[in-house]
Amino acid sequence: MTQPLVSIICLCYNHERFLREALDSVLIQTYPQIEVIVVDDLSLDNSAAIIQEYVAAHPHIQFIQHAQNQGNCRSFNEAFALSKGEFIIDFATDDVLHPERVAKQVAAFLSLPEKVGVVYTDAELIDEQSKPLGLFYRRNTKGELFPKPAQGDVFADVLGRYFICPPTMMVRRQVLEELGGYDASLAYEDFDFWVRSARNWHYYFLDEVLCLRREHAHSLSNQVYKPGDRQLQSTIQIIQKAQALVQTEREKEALVIRIQYEARHAYFTGNYAEALTLLQMLEDEGGMRPAYRLLKWLTQKRVPLQMFRKWYHLLRYGRTAA
Structure with a gap:
């Protein structure tokens, strides 16, 4: 049986300090059918030069280099339009993938009903020096999750609480096509994607740590609202x-x-x-x-x-x- 293609869309903006670790984690995936698309959104550091090094060493990497800053949503949509994968990972290049991340999530998808549009997992949180800060989900002394992440029809859950670690998601291509990609008028994508996708698609939680999510002051998720934000x-x-x-x-x-x-x-x-x-x-x-x-x-x-x-x-x- 032919293995489905997975597109990893790598979004970079001023990730020079973390970029090599991130791209290396993409390149060492154990799953063979992977398409890699990297977008540099006019980084002001040395990110673009580092990406060029990787493209020279790994010609299969597709590189989109912006002359103007477009933001995450537009950058993702541009890469998604070029991608061919049956499954998609939106990967910020300050995070890190577990080597078996793609293989395990594809295996989960293939065992689940076609109604499932998103498979997400637990993640280990790391700091700017890649030191561990603990897991994304809380667990009791037996290692059991509390509260349990929702799955199936999660529409009400995504409205009422924040429980999905965004970089852990693998998404069925059909979901993104149905939505027309991300809403490019927005400053961020995850809440909007959850609301729109969860109306018609089911989610599945795979209880494994398959991603390292980096916590640092400049990450979008750590920005506090300023007046007019x-x-x-x-x-x-x-x-x-x-x-x-x-x-x-x-x-x-x-x-x-x-x-x-x-x-x-x-x-x-x-x-x-x-x-x-x-x-x-x-x-x-x-x-x-x-x-x-x-x-x-x-x-x-x-x-x-x-x-x-x-x-x-x-x-x-x-x-x-x-």
């Missing part, structure tokens, strides 16, 4: 899309939880206009409890409580905010 604007757009996709009471409850969270986050980062937009969405969804009526008043008066943000996070989530 495009990520927050994108989040509002995604929630508006989700409002049109919700079908059940459970999904509506999950959407309310998401809006409440984002409204709090917008307020405590000084994004008052966006917080008011979110609070109006919350009112439209019937989720305006007394605490959020107070939050609306504080937002309208622009009462600056940003100094309490760290203590708020410690109280609510058991850790301080960044």
Whole structure:
């Protein structure tokens, strides 16, 4: 039986310090049917020169070098349009793949119903020096996950909570084709992809550590909203899309939880206009409890409580905010 082709789309922006480790991890995959496409989004460091070295040594690598910065979504879409794989990995070149990552996820896909569009896994977190920081998912003393990552129909889950480690995902090509790739109008892609794909496709959690996810100050996931931040604007757009996709009471409850969270986050980062937009969405969804009526008043008066943000996070989530 012919093994399906897997396209690894490697997205690079100022990853000079991590690039060799990332590309080496792609090249040592045990799975033989791999297509590698690398996009450098006009890095300001030495990333492009390093990629050229790899292309010279490994001519099968396709290299797209941007003359203008396009952002992650556009960069991915450009590479996806060139790709031919039945399965796709969106790989940021500050992360690292386990050697058997592709082989194990393909094997999982081939054993699952065609309704499954995404297979995701656990990951080991590493710092800038590649030192281990622990696993992405919490586990008890027996090694059991808690809470368990959702699988199957995860639409309500992706609305209500953050539980997928993005770099661990392998995606069926048909899913991305159906969605038209990533929404290039957005500043980031994962939440939007989860919402749109989970409406019609199932997810499967493969309980293995197959990726090293790097934690560093410049990664997009570690950026705190600044006033007028495009990520927050994108989040509002995604929630508006989700409002049109919700079908059940459970999904509506999950959407309310998401809006409440984002409204709090917008307020405590000084994004008052966006917080008011979110609070109006919350009112439209019937989720305006007394605490959020107070939050609306504080937002309208622009009462600056940003100094309490760290203590708020410690109280609510058991850790301080960044």
